[in-house]
Amino acid sequence: MGPVVQRRPPVMADVAREAGVSHQTVSRVLNDHPNVRGETRARVLAAIGKLGYRRNHVARALVTKHSRTLGVVSFDTTLYGPASTVYGIEQAARAAGYFVSIVSLTSIDRAGMRDALDYLTGQGVDGIVVVAPQRATARALADLPLGVPAVAVEGGEAGDVSVVCVDQAAGGRLATEHLLALGHETVWHVSGPSDWLEAEGRVAGWRAALEQADRQVPRPLTGDWSPRSGYEAGRVLAGMRNVTAVFVANDQMALGVLRAFTEQGVRVPERVSVVGFDDVPESAYFSPPLTTIRQDFGAVGRHSIEVLVRQLEDGRHGLERLVVPPALVVRASTAGSA
Amino acid sequence: MGPVVQRRPPVMADVAREAGVSHQTVSRVLNDHPNVRGETRARVLAAIGKLGYRRNHVARALVTKHSRTLGVVSFDTTLYGPASTVYGIEQAARAAGYFVSIVSLTSIDRAGMRDALDYLTGQGVDGIVVVAPQRATARALADLPLGVPAVAVEGGEAGDVSVVCVDQAAGGRLATEHLLALGHETVWHVSGPSDWLEAEGRVAGWRAALEQADRQVPRPLTGDWSPRSGYEAGRVLAGMRNVTAVFVANDQMALGVLRAFTEQGVRVPERVSVVGFDDVPESAYFSPPLTTIRQDFGAVGRHSIEVLVRQLEDGRHGLERLVVPPALVVRASTAGSA
DNA sequence: GGGACCGTTGTTAACGTTCACAGTCGGGCC
């Protein structure tokens, strides 16, 4: 009687003894090897159940050299975009039978990236997904340790690794063309920080659309993704009489722009139309509800795992590049020009 | 000459040979054992550098029985709250020298929790942090495997584990008392889903504040944290002439409420005051800027790791309960009653 | 001068699993 003693957890040898077989037979049962007699398998399974045996992944990893763990390097998973991407990655990885180990970068530089990669490879991950939205992080991909398969998400033209990304330029173009089609003479732009690849792609798409339509290209204002920076840009834009359409590089900043416009008495969409980017869940409830570009973060996460697992299991190293298209979501913040 | 051949990565024995010592001495250097001669240490370090040796954590974990990995179980890390908490946990864990393995629950039930815990313990984590905001998840903590130290975040009165949480009731009370102090007769409430502990705590705080001031307690409206559900609640409230103050259980829903009020011509704060909860980065730029309750998610994450690491390293199992106080942030969505 | 002791190093044996190989048993076939 008395309380159950805290015993050393059972190992394969214990199961083997209980079932009256060798440890190797237990291993075979666990790994679904074909050549095990049905009756033997049942006996082993029973012993496993009785003892509450759980296979030791660490010992397994030591000999197989595979940890069935994937490393994820990300930056500030508090932001909606990275958070959604990482969520998609985690779900897809688990579905594929892998664990996920996450490192969030605090510093953006090459050294931070190198630390993160050292950290993960040292732990013995089978592969790495790098969410590399900044130019610096993308460049740091060159430091990737050889021999560990990797996939970059939003990694630009990262030299040596496969890339999964949203077509940012197409998104910028979509937003701009929507505004142009509504009759606006030109479109102003509040961009993200210049060292972010996503910001750069959106600028490029916006510029391309304007040039293609032979319009004047205004100097873009630069924000830092935060609502506050959008607010500041919005105050500037509100003071300019000739502004009738603004493409803002993300929804958070667009919120700031809307706020500044409201304060300055600039009516949206009557006097100025505004388009955002991301389609965060809140954007449909802004005042007015925001026209924006939707990115399918879940799809990005899933695809990145697909690509990585393919590399892992085929052993091939063919560089893939998978581009997810964005979509325009029209709401009430855009209207025709007077 | 020629390209560097892709060799098997060096192991301790290789370093030992290179440095002319035994592998055990290499191990000692790596683990900062005191009794190694300075000159020997230097020679080993040089060999490590020359060969590019990296310690194999898996082999180490096998013999020490410590993986230096912490498991985190969370629910929908796309939401701002969980995302911020997990971010705080990850940062704190790394600072304490631990890896972090994350599992996001898709289903809320006991089975999902059990799977997640099996998953993590099978991988050999040293400890587990469970972000358990729902009643069901909290209840499932009872299933926690014995012998693995664990900490619950927002776990209510989870039986057997330490808990770190924000004082939700205090937050609800803070919001309600703020509105009462402004002269409102009573305060209406849009709550979160009833199976969330946080929602429950906020309701309790709100109710307590009203009862203490001897006010009528209206029937709360129930949402699901989403802006849409807030919008729907807002439409209902907009139709009720006697509503002058609303406490909404999170900022996202508060945004929906504001949107509904705007559409119905209900002016905030002139006719109705609104208080949110969370202080998401956007809330300062809502129309009007939202008065809300700030939760320090980073602190919650840090504390949970502190508690867990203490249990891990002291081996003690004393139940701790750490409560983080919330704070009122007054902005422009609240004003005195007419 | 001899024994105890300390600092330093090496040797051997775990840890719990999988892999490679070697058995054993029975049946089919010539």
Place this chain on the structure above:
DNA sequence: GGCCCGACTGTGAACGTTAACAACGGTCCC
């Protein structure tokens, strides 16, 4: 009956690290 082959099972040796213990040389002290 002997041979081979296939299905099934067991034996031993890895994997790369740390822990336990032994060994060595020198110093200190009586």
